[in-house]
Amino acid sequence: MVTTQYNPFIPEVHANPYPMYVRLRAEDPVQWSELMETWVLTRYDDIVAVLADSRFSADRRQAQNRFAQQAQKIQEEFGAFGRTQTMLSSDPPLHTRLRKLVSKAFTPRMVEGLLPRIQEIVDERLDAVQEAGRMDIIQDLAYPLPVIVIAEMLGIPPRDRDQFKHWSDEIILTLNGPLTSPDMLERARKSAHELTEYFRGVIEERRKEPGGDLISGLIAAEEQGQILSEDEMLTTAMLLLVAGNETTTNLIGNGMLALLRNPDQLRKLRDDPSLIQTAIEELLRYDGPVQATGRVATEDMEIDGHPVKKGQVAFCVLGAANRDPAKFENPDQLDVTRHPNEHVAFGDGIHFCLGAPLARAEGQIALRTLLRRFPDLSLETDNLQWGGTFILRGLKGLPISL
Ligand code: HEM
Secondary structure (H helix, E strand, O other): OOOOOOOOOOHHHHHOOHHHHHHHHHHOOEEEEOOOOEEEEOOHHHHHHHHHOOOEEOOHHHOOOHHHHHHHHHHHOOOHHHHOOOHHHOOOOHHHHHHHHHHHHOOHHHHHHHHHHHHHHHHHHHHHHHOOOEEEHHHHHHOHHHHHHHHHHHOOOHHHHHHHHHHHHHHHHHHHHHHOOHHHHHHHHHHHHHHHHHHHHHHHHHHHOOOOOHHHHHHHOOEOOEOOOHHHHHHHHHHHHHHHHHHHHHHHHHHHHHHHHOHHHHHHHHHOHHHHHHHHHHHHHHOOOEOEEEEEEOOOEEEOOEEEOOOOEEEEEHHHHOOOOOOOOOOOOOOOOOOOOOOOOOOOHHHOOOOHHHHHHHHHHHHHHHHHHOOOOEEOOOOOOEOOOOOEOOEOOOEEEO
């Protein structure tokens, strides 16, 4: 028997990676991938163990493979954004300091205060399409919502929003690693520089005149006498923008598609909106926006008898962990009442998604409102295009009739 090889670049796999995950988990759950030059992990327990293991580093610059070398090249092009470590790519004690400081400005209470505004944005978006009787969930709702929210949180004026979103989209293109074409790289580089300059201006303004926004919060955040340096503030603002946009778009898009393809579950949720919390967790588990993340071994070790060498990457396929039958009963079945649901769609361990409360709030309000206002919505076509990268999973469009 020929063992299945991890290859997310085949078009059918890009459209639906889950059958490949089933085979990998059964045949070769800790696989050395020649294609990726990484270890590919698809079992829940192995992935959770790596994400909790301090012998693994989140600083991908230490990795010895072509993806990492490409990433390094990209980073070098990115000015302050490349020079400075973000919390996502740093280890303690730097990670601890950055995360503590940013958590002070980015609190669950702040998210709670945003709920009425998120509802208002969703309602405005749906008002705009109501008469037409149809909409594209991505273009009309899922794409604009998170960028409006994060732009407002950062205190970015509405006139700059489109530009702001464009920069974020261009930077995300580079997640394709070695598949990033020179043209994509150039566009991303240009956007990173423009966005950096833009944020520099905003920071300067807020230093003179602080407001209630997140950048003012970052300027004010002090922990044990330490403050964020200007470069750290810049990269943090950019991280919040880049980490929160496409992911939240894809939660709403992938989530709505999963419901439309499982009409009994859609009906259940529509008839009992109090299920929205368990439903969003289940949609994150079932078809999460972030399919994978990586960690670099800082010493030689073993995973399940396989020799992992210092500098090698453990590529953790979160989307596969979330369908592991050893962890979840009937993993391929969507169940909006599933509880408990310890999925890893937001990662695990010290890098657990800082924006999770915000993403959950946006997802819950968007889907609840869609189903309340348009109880009979249906998919217009089954011919859907998947965009994104092999790491960020999401649809290009999701046309529905209301
Ligand atoms: C459904 C939407 C989202 C998903 C699925 C998601 C997923 C993730 C995952 C998997 C990680 C961990 C990555 C790793 O361990 O390497 C992460 C980290 C992070 N996310 Fe999210 N995210 C979402 C939305 C957001 C939003 C809205 C924000 C902020 C506005 C955000 C900010 C962050 C930050 C700052 C980190 C780094 C945390 C750290 O390193 O300590 N995310 N996210």
